[in-house]
Amino acid sequence: MFDRDLWREIFQSINMNRTRSVLSGFTVAFAILLFTILFGIANGLNNTFAEAFADDANNSIFIQSGTTTKANKGYQAGRQIQFKNKDYDYIKEEYGDDVQFITSRIYLNVNASFRNEKNSYSVRAVHPDHQFLENTKIKEGRYINQLDLDNKSKVVVIGRLVEEDLFLKTTALGKYLSLNGLQYKIVGIFTDDGGDNEERLIYMPVSTAQRVYGNNDYVDQINLTYNPNMNYNKAIAFSNTLTKDLKDRFDVASSDQRAIRVRNLANESKTVNQMTFGLGVIIIVIGFGTLIAGIVGVSNIMIFIVKERTKEIGIRKALGASPKSIISIILMESVLITAIAGYVGLLIGMGVLEFVGPSLEKYFIKDPSVSITLVIGATITLIIAGGIAGYLPAKKASKIKPIVALRDD
Amino acid sequence: MLNIKKLHKSYPIGDSSLHVLKGIDLSVDSGEMVAIMGSSGSGKSTLLNIIGMLDEADEGEYILDGVPIKNLTEKKAAIYRNKFLGFIFQSFNLINYKNALDNVALPLYYQGMKRQERQELALFHLGKVGLEPWAHHLPNELSGGQKQRVAIARALAANPKLLLADEPTGALDTKTSYEIMEFIQQLNDEGKTILIVTHEEDIAQMCKRIVRLKDGLIMEDEKVEQVRASQYV
Ligand SMILES: Nc1ncnc2c1ncn2[C@@H]1O[C@H](COP(=O)(O)OP(=O)(O)OP(=O)(O)O)[C@@H](O)[C@H]1O
């Protein structure tokens, strides 16, 4: 196999029959090209899914309220359910260790200004735990803390893009930001992987928002993460119990879907995992399909080549070529053609992904690419594939009788 | 050198079979130069191919250089072909994408000789047939006579004991034919045993013995006075 003379023979034969070799490689190159692109696209879809969930901790539960759709316990339908601080306290106490992080959320819209720069932003008034629920990353300064809540301090943590919008090139940390005319001290700047919108937010303590905007103890939403040690089934059971408790607490009919809504990401991440898995299976099936098509293609052409070279093989045998040397020459040629052609297909495929990748983002295909492991795996697979493709033709060639090959016709 | 007794060969044709060789007895000594003649279809090539181990007899005995040739494995046959036999064909049978030198070196490659060594030896043999300047030309850049000389150089390269030629001059004009025969006679002078299939009487007369086939049997086997090809060249 590592006989230099053998390789010389093979290169000579490939080189002297370039068209034939290129033709036989074409199917493989095409198959691998197709496979690479499909694989890349699937990867891109996966990346999109992964990113959609990168933003939130995936053991999150979101609790929102609405209006009742069913009459219950003497109450009429259409009643507005409003969460308050005591509901937050209730969940926190009632569920203890089952809850990992918990926060309230109040949504506000404000006009913010610093010196001459103005813009409107969404504000989320939150508890300190919110940072972990939302995977907020502090770039400078700090996040909202318990002291801010206790003192109802007028402090804010602003997104990276808010700083960019309003403070231009200067640093915002420690400066005062005007929100609807009131001055708030900027105690931190954050970044977030959830995209631009997430970085155009402003966080403030929930108690501050309650005092300044309404002077009440209302909250819009309660978010929590359950104990990460819970498995999927436990997590679902947990959110079911939570839902039931809250419905009882607010005298909401247990069949009412609107009044209290509990959304458990465990459900969704399971769906996504199943989808990702399904996609993986499809890719593997398609990949193997194309590869087998490629092998059959090369094998067919190699058989054709053997036929075409029957006379040459007969001559070689008359000159004393052993069956083994005939097998090696055909097998190695097949491996070489398959490997090189496959590589060309792989490179073109990677080039295509690189080139059109960015324009595919609007089709939910983000950063489509193939990994180095795949490239290495493909190389090994291609060599094996070439061997399989070449085996039958090589066997056929070794069985050629010199007398038949040399007959003039 | 070789000894053949009661050799039979038939080819299946459809349901029946064609009995081509019907009991050939032939023995050839070392250093002989034998012409095999006969009309078309008389089985000359068939006999030569069996002698050259390119084909197998159905019945009978064939001993080559003391070795009984019967039921050999492909691998053994390859070794014997390589060591004992050199072939020259009517249609030259050169490998068209290899230059003259590489064609001549091919049997040496199958002997396992190192590249450097076999290139030198191949060049030496090309020199002997007067084609050293053409060593790096492809077969399709050579004339028929030149191609046959390359084929002769190739047949000689492995230094075989027995040289088999099936109508070596069949595709050549008279003048070139005689040039080729001159080479072959020189080889015989040097001691090589040679079998030539031909249906040209003048070519046969340039050998030392003529075996005539008819209907699958040897009809006549006579020693002749060798005509030297050099007098025509
Ligand atoms: N593989 C084969 N299958 C069937 N018949 C064959 C085969 N090879 C040869 N024959 C037949 O056997 C007979 C002898 O063939 P062979 O080639 O030995 O003749 P030849 O004497 O060399 O003739 P020519 O002078 O035309 O070359 C012919 O009738 C030929 O058709």
Ligand SMILES: [Mg+2]
């Ligand atoms: Mg013949």
